[in-house]
């Protein structure tokens with residue numbers, strides 16, 4: 001078998017590279033050795049290309065399906081320590097932001113890198129508040145969806161469609177134009193979400209109310225009936241604000257990766273964010289919160305939890321809302337969401353599914369399968385139970401995730417554009433297909 005022998009000169013220095021932050025790689029196919037720098041716990045994949053067996057050899061690549069161990073970028077936006085269950089936005093612990101900040105301030109932090117002054121926050125909030133309306137034509141194509149269209153399908157389509165209204169948006173190198181699209185996307189995504197919901201329940205669209213907060217206005221556009229002015233429940237308004245903070249970013253998750261990859265072609269941010277929302281829609285990602293509720297309904301009764309756990313361990317089904325690529329400990333967001341549940345239930349009445357979820361967590365975390373696989377509740381395990389208590393249908397849960405994640409996607413997108421090391425994303429492959437073969441006429445096949 002072809003192998004490399006690698007010496008880590010940081011810990012076991014080879015004779016000619018004592019104490020250096022390098023690896024000494026010996027290609028056992030040729031006996032040649034190479035010193036490769038180690039920086040931030042990584043080696044550059046391009047440094048492996050020099051390792052060849054001859055002049056016609058392309059050189060070594062890394063092979064890493066699903067990027068299990070590949071850093072695709074440098075980022076200062078979000079820090080996660082999966083083993084310790086740590087999540088920080090621009091260095092600020094998620095627990096402090098959830099307690100003391102609000103969603104628009106957190107959006108500012110993610111995008112600008114610092115907490116705003118009072119004036120900066122007021123200007124930021126003013127700009128976002130005054131971009132809430134969408135072009136009237138949006139209603140026309142939203143009406144074209146079937147009444148039972150999944151609102152995520154509607155949102156993905158209408159976010160992409162916004163690119164046709166703001167043709168300046170493809171000037172992605174212009175900071176002022178980027179900022180205007182960032183305001184528009186943070187401001188209009190709740191409007192599109194509310195319109196999608198109202199369409200699905202056969203209610204007329206409720207227009208934005210600029211007197212209300214970001215979340216108060218969202219609740220108004222969703223649930224306003226015949227009253228002249230909707231008055232949001234302050235408990236629900238704050239709970240939604242905190243839930244959006246908790247969902248605002250999560251470093252290089254699947255949808256952030258989609259935002260970066262699609263954005264790297266220098267397309268406008270509406271098209272890139274539609275791709276990100278599409279990635280989020282998947283049941284393994286942001287679609288999980290919807291699947292958790294369906295799973296709890298399928299289990300139906302606490303007495304049937306042990307049977308369901310058996311099916312999970314037999315790999316017939318996944319325990320939705322459990323597990324994480326990075327967190328091998330309790331997702332810090334799930335802890336905070338559990339605390340919010342009690343506050344929401346005081347206002348809405350208790351969602352009986354919470355007892356089932358708590359019992360499911362208790363049983364799972366005592367079971368060696370989950371402990372050994374390091375499977376803990378993630379952000380999606382409890383969020384849907386709260387959303388349902390607030391009056392949202394399960395199909396709206398991933399849409400709520402998308403609203404919260406919008407500033408994070410945009411922060412990742414803008415950081416990618418401003419990173420001189422980045423260029424259009426175009427991975428390599430290991431070709432496993434047929435060798436050259438000649439076309440055969442159909443009567444000869």
Ligand code: SDX
Pocket residue numbers: 249250252253254283284285286288312317318319320321322323324325326373375378379380
């Ligand atoms: C989000 O990346 C992010 O940051 C995402 C997110 C964000 O904020 O952007 O945090 C949001 O997407 C949270 C995750 C929501 N998804 C779910 O709750 C769906 C259920 N979870 C799984 O699909 C899974 O845990 C993932 C997708 C979240 C993570 O998958 P990985 O890291 O690729 O792990 P894996 O699928 O390779 O699983 C490793 C092992 C396997 O068992 P073995 O083959 O090794 O024996 O753990 C098992 C898996 O079968 N496993 C599960 C499980 N999750 C993993 N077994 C049962 N139930 C589960 N939920």
